[in-house]
Amino acid sequence: MGHDKAEPADRSSPVNAGRPPSRPTMNDVAARAGVGLSTVSRVVSGDTRVSEARSALVRQAIRELGFRRNDSARQLRRGATESIGLVIEDVVDPFFSHLAQAVEEVAFARNSLLLTSSSTRDAQRTRRIVLEFCARRVDGLIITPSESDEAEYLREELDAGVPMVFVDRPPPGGIDADSVLTDDFGGARSGVEHLIAHGHRRIACFSDRDSLYSASERVRGYRHALEVAGITVDPTLIHSATPESEGFARALARMLAGAEPPTAVFAANNRSTIVLLRELVRHEMRPALVGFDDFELADAMSPGVTVVAQFPGEIGRIAAEQLFRRIDGARGPSHLTSLRTRLIVRGSGEVPPAT
Amino acid sequence: MGHDKAEPADRSSPVNAGRPPSRPTMNDVAARAGVGLSTVSRVVSGDTRVSEARSALVRQAIRELGFRRNDSARQLRRGATESIGLVIEDVVDPFFSHLAQAVEEVAFARNSLLLTSSSTRDAQRTRRIVLEFCARRVDGLIITPSESDEAEYLREELDAGVPMVFVDRPPPGGIDADSVLTDDFGGARSGVEHLIAHGHRRIACFSDRDSLYSASERVRGYRHALEVAGITVDPTLIHSATPESEGFARALARMLAGAEPPTAVFAANNRSTIVLLRELVRHEMRPALVGFDDFELADAMSPGVTVVAQFPGEIGRIAAEQLFRRIDGARGPSHLTSLRTRLIVRGSGEVPPAT
DNA sequence: ATGAAAGCGCTAACAT
DNA sequence: ATGTTAGCGCTTTCAT
Numbered sequence: 001m002g003h004d005k006a007e008p009a010d011r012s013s014p015v016n017a018g019r020p021p022s023r024p025t026m027n028d029v030a031a032r033a034g035v036g037l038s039t040v041s042r043v044v045s046g047d048t049r050v051s052e053a054r055s056a057l058v059r060q061a062i063r064e065l066g067f068r069r070n071d072s073a074r075q076l077r078r079g080a081t082e083s084i085g086l087v088i089e090d091v092v093d094p095f096f097s098h099l100a101q102a103v104e105e106v107a108f109a110r111n112s113l114l115l116t117s118s119s120t121r122d123a124q125r126t127r128r129i130v131l132e133f134c135a136r137r138v139d140g141l142i143i144t145p146s147e148s149d150e151a152e153y154l155r156e157e158l159d160a161g162v163p164m165v166f167v168d169r170p171p172p173g174g175i176d177a178d179s180v181l182t183d184d185f186g187g188a189r190s191g192v193e194h195l196i197a198h199g200h201r202r203i204a205c206f207s208d209r210d211s212l213y214s215a216s217e218r219v220r221g222y223r224h225a226l227e228v229a230g231i232t233v234d235p236t237l238i239h240s241a242t243p244e245s246e247g248f249a250r251a252l253a254r255m256l257a258g259a260e261p262p263t264a265v266f267a268a269n270n271r272s273t274i275v276l277l278r279e280l281v282r283h284e285m286r287p288a289l290v291g292f293d294d295f296e297l298a299d300a301m302s303p304g305v306t307v308v309a310q311f312p313g314e315i316g317r318i319a320a321e322q323l324f325r326r327i328d329g330a331r332g333p334s335h336l337t338s339l340r341t342r343l344i345v346r347g348s349g350e351v352p353p354a355t
Numbered sequence: 356m357g358h359d360k361a362e363p364a365d366r367s368s369p370v371n372a373g374r375p376p377s378r379p380t381m382n383d384v385a386a387r388a389g390v391g392l393s394t395v396s397r398v399v400s401g402d403t404r405v406s407e408a409r410s411a412l413v414r415q416a417i418r419e420l421g422f423r424r425n426d427s428a429r430q431l432r433r434g435a436t437e438s439i440g441l442v443i444e445d446v447v448d449p450f451f452s453h454l455a456q457a458v459e460e461v462a463f464a465r466n467s468l469l470l471t472s473s474s475t476r477d478a479q480r481t482r483r484i485v486l487e488f489c490a491r492r493v494d495g496l497i498i499t500p501s502e503s504d505e506a507e508y509l510r511e512e513l514d515a516g517v518p519m520v521f522v523d524r525p526p527p528g529g530i531d532a533d534s535v536l537t538d539d540f541g542g543a544r545s546g547v548e549h550l551i552a553h554g555h556r557r558i559a560c561f562s563d564r565d566s567l568y569s570a571s572e573r574v575r576g577y578r579h580a581l582e583v584a585g586i587t588v589d590p591t592l593i594h595s596a597t598p599e600s601e602g603f604a605r606a607l608a609r610m611l612a613g614a615e616p617p618t619a620v621f622a623a624n625n626r627s628t629i630v631l632l633r634e635l636v637r638h639e640m641r642p643a644l645v646g647f648d649d650f651e652l653a654d655a656m657s658p659g660v661t662v663v664a665q666f667p668g669e670i671g672r673i674a675a676e677q678l679f680r681r682i683d684g685a686r687g688p689s690h691l692t693s694l695r696t697r698l699i700v701r702g703s704g705e706v707p708p709a710t
Numbered sequence: 711a712t713g714a715a716a717g718c719g720c721t722a723a724c725a726t
Numbered sequence: 727a728t729g730t731t732a733g734c735g736c737t738t739t740c741a742t
Contacts, residue, residue, distance in 0.1 A: 022434065023516070066515055070431070070490070071490045072430040072491070072492055075427040076427040076431050079377065090456075091446065092449070092452045092453055094447070097446045097447045097452050101445075101446050101447050108472075113470065113472075113491070115468065115470060116469075116471055117463075117469070118456065135424050135426045136427070137427055156421050160423075161378070274651060274652060277652065278652070278654060281654075281657065297632065297633070297650075297656075299633060300629070301652075301656065302657055
């Protein structure tokens with residue numbers, strides 16, 4: 001006696017040794033504990049309407065068998081997965097990892113599992129990830145849309161009842177959904193105004209591809225600040241391309257070697273800032289610099305780097321909370337949340353123009 | 356005609372407007388296409404043994420209905436989820452985000468979904484995440500064990516047939532499983548030897564809590580390097596605590612203000628390096644510095660920061676590949692993979708001792 | 711090539 | 727308080 005129980009025949013039999021030993025089910029537990037199936041279900045689900053005696057019996061059997069509820073079955077039956085999906089561009093980018101961290105905290109507190117995947121800025125990949133998440137029947141989605149997202153499949157899923165919140169960029173293709181964004185225009189404007197206030201008139205701008213919402217907004221803010229100050233925008237001082245690309249360093253070198261080199265640089269995103277910092281060290285040049293998006297060690301550089309800080313953690317937290325509100329059934333019109341930036345003065349933005 | 360099909364009664368009915376409109380199933384598709392259920396299943400699963408005519412019919416119906424296969428049902432039936440779980444400490448830490456990125460790439464290439472959660476170095480949370488992943492029946496797990504992991508539940512899951520690979524630290528509690536680690540001892544030793552070679556004899560060491568495997572290994576490497584060089588280890592020059600803690604900056608200040616201040620500092624992890632860099636800038640002190648683990652902008656500091664680089668991406672890639680080998684049925688004895696570090700010389704480690 | 715039917719492991723009525 | 731039963735939506739024999 002002791003182990004001649006209702007074990008499925010294939011478990012730990014020599015012939016089957018080492019094969020995926022299909023795990024015990026609630027039925028196995030019920031048999032072992034000598035109770036009904038639903039009693040087991042109740043105990044596992046924390047339903048209180050079970051006598052202490054039977055409950056103990058069940059818990060005992062669970063322990064002996066190493067039972068773990070199969071969530072696939074639970075999800076199928078209940079029609080909800082208690083999970084949400086997050087599509088970001090790149091986990092390695094601190095902006096997105098902070099965003100993801102905040103979303104994870106909210107999800108964790110709600111007992112929801114977070115599925116995160118990186119689109120690597122590839123619209124095809126974004127699409128594949130979103131559809132995969134939907135096939136897994138996530139309760140909702142938080143998405144950083146890729147620049148060229150054709151919105152059709154998103155709209156379909158939205159119509160099918162999957163709540164979505166878009167972050168860092170507005171919903172693509174005029175989709176009507178919640179979104180949480182940084183005030184890119186205002187932030188860029190304030191950063192450039194800061195440089196102007198310190199006497200600069202030749203200010204270069206290094207952004208990202210113009211097809212990216214945030215990139216183009218920031219360039220717009222840059223232009224606006226100049227115009228308001230009565231400074232003519234010089235297009236040769238604007239470089240819009242992926243910071244990782246070859247041309248970036250070359251564009252900088254060209255500007256610095258020009259007839260009227262810029263005395264200040266506005267780096268419109270964290271990767272631009274880093275590339276520029278590296279290049280400026282190499283060239284031993286020290287123009288004034290303001291970066292968009294704060295970064296670790298900005299205060300340990302010499303001089304410290306003045307930045308327009310945005311708040312990725314806040315974006316993530318607000319987006320997740322809004323998403324759960326929708327999941328809980330909130331029906332109102334879609335929200336657009338725009339987050340103010342904050343200028344953090346550290347030294348690099350206050351360097352006066354070289355005379 | 357046109358929409359009087361076999362729709363479940365509750366879909367898009369006025370009374371139910373806006374409620375989770377339960378999505379169409381394969382049955383709905385079959386009815387609409389006028390074919391059998393299994394034909395739909397075959398088409399969706401890419402089974403070729405379906406006539407082109409019927410296949411087209413099915414795909415048409417799928418499009419019209421916006422059908423997406425319910426993976427919960429599929430998983431339940433098939434007994435596999437095509438997903439793996441990854442438990443890291445903190446997504447925001449570049450070490451872990453690079454690790455996660457590499458795992459994601461391998462999983463993506465295998466059509467497996469990656470579930471990532473952060474333990475925040477909390478053993479309870481680690482446990483909850485692991486059990487959650489197991490309830491979802493992930494095909495396998497990659498785990499950074501928390502320092503105080505009691506290994507029992509891990510062993511149980513392992514015995515239940517869940518493949519596991521441990522990263523950055525060996526399997527806890529003598530569990531017999533694959534692992535992928537950095538050569539922490541050797542790396543620390545080489546970093547400290549580099550400082551010694553540049554004439555330093557008073558070398559401080561800032562590590563993490565000693566209960567962390569990698570932290571204690573690195574301190575061991577530090578001690579070993581000193582001993583081999585015939586330098587007496589001064590315990591007042593060793594600080595082992597979470598870099599985020601209050602005491603860290605104070606410990607540094609105390610050492611620098613001491614009778615025989617260190618002329619060099621060994622920072623045993625990336626967060627220590629960053630905290631130290633910040634503090635040294637504040638104090639305007641420039642002792643020689645070697646950090647363990649490379650970081651962005653290490654080359655843009657002045658001087659550039661010399662580091663013992665480890666390769667989190669490699670760790671992640673190797674761990675994921677090993678995991679999938681196990682998932683595919685590989686049965687051999689467990690592997691321990693140890694990755695060499697590389698010293699990257701940038702300036703801060705070559706500062707001579709102050710005279 | 712196609713369809714009918716069984717059943718994966720669970721939850722939620724519905725009995726008792 | 728407890729047990730019985732009917733599915734959730736899919737895959738997979740097994741017939742045809």
